Amino acid sequence: xxxxxxxxxxxxxxxAIRAGCRFFFGYPITPQSELPHYLAKRLPEIGGVFLxxxxxxxxxxxxxxxxxxxxxxxxxxxxxxxSLKMEGISYIxxxxxxxxxxxxxxxxxxxxxxxxxxSDYFQAVKGGGHGDYRLLVLAPASIQEMxxxxxxxxxxxxxxxxxVMILGDGTLGQMMxxxxxxxxxxxxxxxxxxxxxxxxxxxxPNIINSLYLNPLELExxxxxxxxxxxxxxxxxxxxxxxxxxxxxxxxxxYGSSARVCKAAVDQARQQGxxxxxxxxxxxxxxxxxxxxxACRQAKSVLTVEMSMGQLVEDVRYNxxxxxxxxxxxxxxxxxxxxxxxxxxxxxxxxxGGRSA
Amino acid sequence: xxxxxxxxxFGGQGVMSMGQLLAYAGMxxxKQVSWIPSYGPEMRGGTANCSVTLSDTPVSSPxxxxxxxxxxxxxxxxxxxxGNVKPGGLLLLNxxxxxxxxxxxDLRVLKLPVDNLAQEKFGxxxxxxxxxxxxxxxxxxxxxxxxxxxxxxxxxxxxxHKLIPLNRQALELGVELAQS
Numbered sequence: 317x318x319x320x321x322x323x324x325x326x327x328x329x330x331x332a333i334r335a336g337c338r339f340f341f342g343y344p345i346t347p348q349s350e351l352p353h354y355l356a357k358r359l360p361e362i363g364g365v366f367l368x369x370x371x372x373x374x375x376x377x378x379x380x381x382x383x384x385x386x387x388x389x390x391x392x393x394x395x396x397x398x399s400l401k402m403e404g405i406s407y408i409x410x411x412x413x414x415x416x417x418x419x420x421x422x423x424x425x426x427x428x429x430x431x432x433x434x435s436d437y438f439q440a441v442k443g444g445g446h447g448d449y450r451l452l453v454l455a456p457a458s459i460q461e462m463x464x465x466x467x468x469x470x471x472x473x474x475x476x477x478x479x480v481m482i483l484g485d486g487t488l489g490q491m492m493x494x495x496x497x498x499x500x501x502x503x504x505x506x507x508x509x510x511x512x513x514x515x516x517x518x519x520x521p522n523i524i525n526s527l528y529l530n531p532l533e534l535e536x537x538x539x540x541x542x543x544x545x546x547x548x549x550x551x552x553x554x555x556x557x558x559x560x561x562x563x564x565x566x567x568x569x570y571g572s573s574a575r576v577c578k579a580a581v582d583q584a585r586q587q588g589x590x591x592x593x594x595x596x597x598x599x600x601x602x603x604x605x606x607x608x609x610a611c612r613q614a615k616s617v618l619t620v621e622m623s624m625g626q627l628v629e630d631v632r633y634n635x636x637x638x639x640x641x642x643x644x645x646x647x648x649x650x651x652x653x654x655x656x657x658x659x660x661x662x663x664x665x666x667x668g669g670r671s672a
Numbered sequence: 673x674x675x676x677x678x679x680x681x682f683g684g685q686g687v688m689s690m691g692q693l694l695a696y697a698g699m700x701x702x703k704q705v706s707w708i709p710s711y712g713p714e715m716r717g718g719t720a721n722c723s724v725t726l727s728d729t730p731v732s733s734p735x736x737x738x739x740x741x742x743x744x745x746x747x748x749x750x751x752x753x754x755g756n757v758k759p760g761g762l763l764l765l766n767x768x769x770x771x772x773x774x775x776x777x778d779l780r781v782l783k784l785p786v787d788n789l790a791q792e793k794f795g796x797x798x799x800x801x802x803x804x805x806x807x808x809x810x811x812x813x814x815x816x817x818x819x820x821x822x823x824x825x826x827x828x829x830x831x832x833h834k835l836i837p838l839n840r841q842a843l844e845l846g847v848e849l850a851q852s
Contacts, residue, residue: 321692321699321707321826347711430712491708491734492692494699572735579732653737 319494324484325350327459327495328418329358331466332390336501337416338364339389341378343371345397346430347486348420352392372397376404376417383413384524386512388470388503392418394486395436396427398444405479406445409541410526414473416466417451418482420489423622423649431649432486434571435623440483441600441630448538450545451481452552453599455570459493465597467498472552474507476544483599485622487572487651545601553603556595559585560610563592565665568607568631569620570596573652577620580657587658589665599627604634616664617641620652673703673728675814676736678753680721681745681766686801689827690743691722693805696823697815698726706734719748726814741812743804744770762811764804782807784849790842799835799842806846817847 322330329351332340340355352368359366369375375391382389393401398419408415421436423429438444440453452472456462462484469480513522528534556574559581560566567577574595584591594610596603611617617639619628628643635641644660646652677694679687691707698705709722723736741762744750746769754774757763763779768787784807786800809817820843824836 319699321696321705486711487708487735490711491706492695493706493731493734494704575731575733576735582732651735653735654733655737 325489326354329354331463335467335470336503337388339382341375342391345394347489348394372400376401383415385514386509390416394420402445409449412477416469421485429649437626453481457574459495549601554597555603555606557610558593560592564590566611566614567593579654675726676739677724677741678739679743680749683718683720685745691724696826697819700819706731708734802842803846806843807850810847810850
């Protein structure tokens with residue numbers, strides 16, 4: 317298929333359809349509304365269901381229901397709307413159901429702004445709702461990668477029977493880049509889901525539930541979930557290393573911040589500074605071995621994000637505090653400029669990478 | 673080749689479409705391209721801008737701090753972006769609406785009264801933006817005029833395709849004015 321120029325939000329919608337998603341439940345919010353807008357037109361064309369629910373809470377519970385019935389199902393929102401979905405997400409994770417949740421982050425906290433943000437990192441990777449659960453979190457940095465990761469998101473959701481989040485931001489949702497789509501997956505030809513609740517004629521009923529009144533059983537259930545997260549850490553980490561082989565300073569960023577970092581690395585290299593970029597693509601599981609390899613020779617590390625310091629905590633933790641990890645962040649919908657990142661790099665290199 | 677462009681004006685002047693047109697034209701030529709709008713609670717009559725990158729190599733960041741080229745369609749946009757243009761960069765100005773002089777002396781400046789020109793020559797002020805795009809193409813050669821004309825099919829909805837010849841004339845006028 318030829319390349320088309322498309323907005324991130326719309327490309328995600330088409331990618332979901334290509335991945336076999338036929339059910340979408342959501343509620344509009346800037347800066348992701350083009351996604352439901354696109355699917356409202358597109359899903360009925362191919363026999364799918366688009367439903368604008370009365371609220372985010374209703375939408376996520378519709379996702380819970382459709383996932384329980386074995387459908388490939390998705391919802392999307394932006395920061396405040398995703399907060400509203402958290403109870404349902406915890407239930408879906410507890411009931412071990414596959415689904416895809418898109419968060420096109422905006423500035424927070426509270427209603428915040430409608431401009432891009434990355435301050436939902438903790439919410440996305442540390443749980444967000446109640447209980448010991450994790451989402452598998454994918455962080456694309458280009459429109460093509462958004463499309464590629466959408467197919468992966470549905471596949472991983474099914475593989476682990478776990479909700480998968482695509483964590484983007486307003487910039488990625490609004491920008492246009494050329495993109496190529498994969499072939500359409502026929503949802504009827506996907507592997508069957510024998511656990512799904514879609515009529516129990518002639519067999520024992522399947523129960524979709526997250527309530528365990530027996531504490532011993534619930535503990536066992538938790539251990540099973542933890543084993544699943546450990547398997548994700550073994551098998552699913554993804555990342556990109558850009559000029560890290562000889563880098564004295566390694567930048568770390570995800571999503572659109574990583575794009576700014578890439579431009580900053582290019583400029584720093586032109587000035588003769590050995591800079592590189594490590595970009596986690598899976599935020600949970602975090603690519604620990606990969607970041608350690610990328611920063612092996614680094615004198616310092618600089619984390620850049622559109623928040624007041626969230627990713628930076630995982631960077632320090634996963635580097636086991638062996639390298640000084642510095643931080644540069646903007647918040648509230650402000651986006652780091654390449655110039656500011658380059659000047660931070662220059663400053664750190666002049667200091668010789670000491671002190672964090 | 674790396675050409676970073678900011679286009680700015682009032683909502684309704686067509687800055688978003690101009691940017692998309694350049695991005696599509698670049699894509700037609702197998703260049704790496706990106707387009708990103710300012711978005712916010714703005715609407716027709718408010719200020720709007722978008723950033724476009726045309727490049728031979730993958731676009732590192734679609735966000736542009738220091739453009740090679742700045743399109744200014746109204747006065748607030750000149751005040752907002754003039755200071756950011758790269759030294760030696762190009763400033764394309766709609767002098768029908770911008771009555772003040774640019775402060776920078778290190779830029780290549782082309783002032784064209786495109787609103788008046790579009791009205792006088794074509795009886796349609798809505799193709800004013802195309803005159804500036806034509807001038808840009810003639811000066812920078814970042815994309816060819818043919819690619820831009822081809823991209824009109826992508827940017828204009830089907831029921832507006834009858835306006836392609838008019839847009840083409842406006843583009844050609846821009847080329848002519850830039851060369852003279």
